[in-house]
Amino acid sequence: MVIYGVALLAGCMLVGLIIGDVLGQLLGIDANLGGVGIAMLxxxxxxxxxxxxxxxxxxxxxxxxxxxxxxxxxxxxxxASQNVAAAFSGGMVAILAGVLAVALGLVLVPVLTGKRTEDARPLDAVPEQGLGKSDVPAGPTRIGH
Amino acid sequence: MNDSIVSLVDKYHLIAAFAVIGLTMYIAYWLSRHLTAGRLHGSAIAIIIGLILAYVGGIQTGGEDGLADVTLFSGLGLMGGGMLRDLAIIATAYGVRFQEVKKAGLRGVIALFLGVLVSFVAGAVVAVGFGYTDPVDITTIAAGAVTYIVGPVTGATLGASSEVIALSIAAGLVKSILTMIATPMTARLIGLDNPRSAMIFGGMIGTTSGVAAGLAATDARLVPYGAMTATFYTGLGILLAPTVLFLIVRGVMG
Known part of the structure; x- marks a missing residue:
């Protein structure tokens, strides 16, 4: 049944968020530490x-x-529900801080990725037939591609 | 007649949002195909239309939630809010190759720490450049350059003024919005076409909304990899900014 899939997804989300919450509390911060990432795993x-x-x-x-x-x-x-107006009325400090953070982050991505090796091939170059059953990327992810 | 339609749409706001977003997607994909010959991705155009609508909505209402503050479009707030967004992000992990996650794991963790640090330093340098000398102010603005959640949480912890906290939120919003727009444009340049670089990208930039939207507009298959690291970023920022990073700023500023 379709609901089993939705419930499985919801269950993973709740368990992940609970773990993230407990991690945050253990470290004494009032935040969910990677709950969504844990749920994905x-x-x-x-x-x-x-x-x-x-x-x-x-x-x-x-x-x-x-x-x-x-x-x-x-x-x-x-x-469509972001506070775009506030972002641009924050003045030059806010705009420059945001721009510099993004620019530096983007520049460092290829530095950290390193040389294009076997395990950093473009997705399009990955041969589909060699993959195991659970390895095939889910179809709908390709929607809008 | 008009009033009753408005109140009906308001009552079924989430359903109205589905219709509005569906229409937006249709227009965006049409524009992508006919005006840019598919060069600018349909989802990138849809996100830009969304941001423009959010700007217009914000100017019109003076509210904080963009177009969602306009009564007719209040369902957008629920549809694009944290709950459904996180559910959909988690769903993208279905079909992810765990091998890829494992291979990029260590670099992803390095990217996380480096990403928080680099954004923080960028924000701090700009704050000092604009004449801020108080370590609390500098740390709060710098934390805003990490994400728009880390900024206010740090500011509240350190007791920063509401004006500085507002600045830090604005810095984080600029970062998030710019990421949505700049990612598809620079993707080829920075080699953002495989799971490994997507995980590093998620760790370096970190702002979940920006990373999620930026990758969606680049290649939807990369979303889960980038989102997976990015979701740890805000937590790490909240952990580091008001503690270690604040002490360092205080040490440097004397």
């Missing part, structure tokens, strides 16, 4: 486990894939 492991055992029917998958495909529209809605 959980989803990768749980769905990989279920798939290997053939326990992830297509209808269950479609419950996850729906939210996967809704990602870009949700990001557009997020962009």
């Amino acid at each position: 959980l989803l990768i492991f749980v769905t990989g486990y279920l798939k290997d055992r053939g326990k992830l029917p297509e209808t269950t998958e479609s419950g996850i894939n729906f939210w996967n495909a809704m990602y870009i529209p949700i990001v557009v809605a997020m962009a």
